[in-house]
Amino acid sequence: MLTGPIAAVCVGVLLAGCTTTDEAVPEAPVDSKEGLNIGVSLSSPGLIAGSDPTEVSGAEVEIARAVAAQLDPESAEMEIQWVPTEPDDAADALASGDLTLLIGQFSGAQLTEDIAWVGPYVTVDAGLLVRQKPTADDASPTSVLAFDTVRSADDVADAAVCVVADSMADGPKLPVGSVTVQHTATECEIGLRSGRYDAIAGDTLQLAGVQADQNITANYELLLWSELETDEDVELPKELLASEQYWIGVGAQDCAAAASALATVVDDGLLADAFASWEDATDASLQLADTTELTTQYCK
Numbered sequence: 001m002l003t004g005p006i007a008a009v010c011v012g013v014l015l016a017g018c019t020t021t022d023e024a025v026p027e028a029p030v031d032s033k034e035g036l037n038i039g040v041s042l043s044s045p046g047l048i049a050g051s052d053p054t055e056v057s058g059a060e061v062e063i064a065r066a067v068a069a070q071l072d073p074e075s076a077e078m079e080i081q082w083v084p085t086e087p088d089d090a091a092d093a094l095a096s097g098d099l100t101l102l103i104g105q106f107s108g109a110q111l112t113e114d115i116a117w118v119g120p121y122v123t124v125d126a127g128l129l130v131r132q133k134p135t136a137d138d139a140s141p142t143s144v145l146a147f148d149t150v151r152s153a154d155d156v157a158d159a160a161v162c163v164v165a166d167s168m169a170d171g172p173k174l175p176v177g178s179v180t181v182q183h184t185a186t187e188c189e190i191g192l193r194s195g196r197y198d199a200i201a202g203d204t205l206q207l208a209g210v211q212a213d214q215n216i217t218a219n220y221e222l223l224l225w226s227e228l229e230t231d232e233d234v235e236l237p238k239e240l241l242a243s244e245q246y247w248i249g250v251g252a253q254d255c256a257a258a259a260s261a262l263a264t265v266v267d268d269g270l271l272a273d274a275f276a277s278w279e280d281a282t283d284a285s286l287q288l289a290d291t292t293e294l295t296t297q298y299c300k
Contacts (some may be wrong), residue, residue: 005141036065036078039085039102039249041166058209062274063121063265064103067248070261071100087112087249094251101258102249105166105203111247116255117298118262120245121271122205123287126168128223129157129200129207150199153228153236162188164202168244172237185210193219199257203244205286212278241245243287247298252256255299263291 040060061082069076083099087106091114093099102115107124111117130150141185150159151174161176163169180197182188188200189210200207207222225240250258265271266289275286 014141029207035096036068036075036080036100037083038080039083039090039099040064041084041104041106059278060104063248063271064101066265066270066274067103067258067261068100069180070264071254071257075100086110087115091115094249095253097251099207100250101254105206105246106249107244107246108168109272110166110283111298115249115298116252116258116296116300117247117249118255118259118296119289119294121248121262121266121289122275123243123245123289124168124203124205125243126225127202127204127207128161128225128228129202129210129220130198130223131192132219132221138168150223151230152216156199156228159198160196162191162197162200164188164200164206167202167206168239168242169201169203174240175236176201189216205246208278208286235250255296259294259296259299263294264295266291 044064065076065080068080085099085102087102087110090099090102091112094102094115096102106117107120128150132149150156156176160180161174161177163174163179163181165181180191181242182191185200185202185206188197188202192196192200193216194226195200200210204224210216211220211222225236228236248262271288275288278286281300
């Protein structure tokens with residue numbers, strides 16, 4: 001289990017492609033206050049953009065900061081270390097306080113019994129990020145070459161699809177030509193842009209996080225699997241037609257406090273504010289939670 005500044009450096013290395021250089025690793029300021037360690041999934045929006053773990057941004061980054069500040073007002077001034085982790089490895093760190101909380105696309109089978117889960121904060125569907133359909137004058141989008149556009153189940157059946165790891169599409173047998181799994185939606189987008197892939201399969205929130213990049217918004221369209229044109233003979237896996245919810249994980253000792261903190265974040269409009277720019281920039285319709293949907297049913 002990686003924690004602290006070492007883990008933060010690991011985030012940068014992982015997101016930069018796991019390459020090694022002779023550059024010196026910047027040291028944390030000696031006079032900085034004790035930091036917060038927040039466990040994240042690498043597929044989280046915000047953490048997929050850039051390789052400097054001290055300057056990450058994104059909706060779930062803002063939510064994590066807001067919840068941590070509610071748990072401990074002094075944490076608003078603390079430096080945050082973003083720790084790549086899996087729920088199976090995080091229970092002891094949460095119990096001991098080495099991790100403050102987990103956030104970022106933890107759902108379904110990842111809701112282990114050893115961790116207290118509060119939420120959900122958003123509901124997502126399985127989606128496909130595809131190239132924008134050419135306009136009537138057949139002009140291709142600015143930064144994407146004139147590759148084929150996926151629109152139907154028949155198109156997908158012959159397509160090369162990049163799947164975001166641990167997403168709703170990572171597990172069921174997909175009715176596609178070929179599958180490549182990548183850690184982040186950003187890695188998939190690079191391949192989509194270059195023509196290696198015809199579509200990206202992931203959760204709508206992950207795909208909206210990529211589409212929200214103003215440099216590429218006009219190049220892509222976000223589809224639900226249920227929206228694909230299908231023949232009567234084509235049957236999609238039920239997992240692709242269902243919904244999932246994302247949760248925040250904490251130690252059992254912090255369950256009630258974290259639930260109250262998340263409710264305050266929702267009531268104060270901070271949850272909606274965190275995702276506002278995404279909804280403005282993309283064609284995604286995000287299902288954000290309200291306080292009536294928040295529960296501690298996964299707490300011990």
